[in-house]
Amino acid sequence: MSGGHGIVDVTDAGAFLARLVRLERAALVRLRPAAGGVRTALWARLPWEVLAVRTVAGASPGDVTVAADQLLAELAAGRAALPARQDAQWRWALPPALSRRVETLPVGELRRLAEAAAGTLREAAQHGVGGRAVGQRVLRDALLDHVAVVVTPDDEPDRPVEVTQRMVQGLVRMGFLGTSRDRSDGDGVQVRAAGRWVGLVGPYGAIWSQKATNLVVRPIVAHAKG
Known part of the structure; x- marks a missing residue:
């Protein structure tokens, strides 16, 4: 698809994705706008049936799900493309914004x-x-x-x-x-x-x-x- 991943903080996002992929090679990552759209929340489901989230700098392209290893490869190569969307594969609810x-x-x-x-x-x-x-x-x-x-x-x-x-x-x-x-x-x-x-x-x-x-x-x- 056209458009990019929007992530600016490649180091932080890469560290999150690398740990995630080590735990589960086929993991998905869901990108969502955060902090008024200037940051991106990276969501993932871990093998222990819990959700992990880290927020990094950069404007998310929207609420999208992609393969974590593919996004990691894009970041590692210094590319800005968003991998193929896999929105239908995300099957888990997220917690409310307020807690x-x-x-x-x-x-x-x-x-x-x-x-x-x-x-x-x-x-x-x-x-x-x-x-x-x-x-x-x-x-x-x-x-x-x-x-x-x-x-x-x-x-x-x-x-x-x-x-x-x-x-x-x-x-x-x-x-x-x-x-x-x-x-x-x-x-x-x-x-x-x-x-x-x-x-x-x-x-x-x-x-x-x-x-x-x-x-x-x-x-x-x-x-x-x-």
Whole structure:
């Protein structure tokens, strides 16, 4: 199609896409206008059934979905063309634009939770659970479903907000916490809520998870709002 991707911040966008493609070669990326149209929000679904988003400089050509590896290749080659659109392949709802902060967690705590889960997986893979061997996929899924943090909002104590390891792993594996050298533990990661959605907003991007619905909506040719 005619027109370009509009991304100006090639370094940031390239880092996001490179991590995404390493996790899933056939991943899609959805480009949406942000910040009054002067920035682009890059959305992607990770293998852990959560959504990742990073906002970069440059005006999006609209609400479009393309193959992540193809867009990465365009950026790496210094080209401005938008790869062939694959809008109909995007099948996941997006969180509402407005959300509320319910807690701020230390960056170091999120790193610790991710490392602890990885250590548990290694230990169980080597020695089993309770002396019994357990399949890698079963172990992985059980760990990902584990609720790593429960936040009880002061204004809604009867509606706790649960943060699963799926979200923690997404935040870490996508590089949204940065490194221990360029970020202090005091910067914090916001836990945000919007209806059935829960978000972890780190220094370099956010992870969102929708409770109970598994994020799936009907296939569409043109993107709906959200």
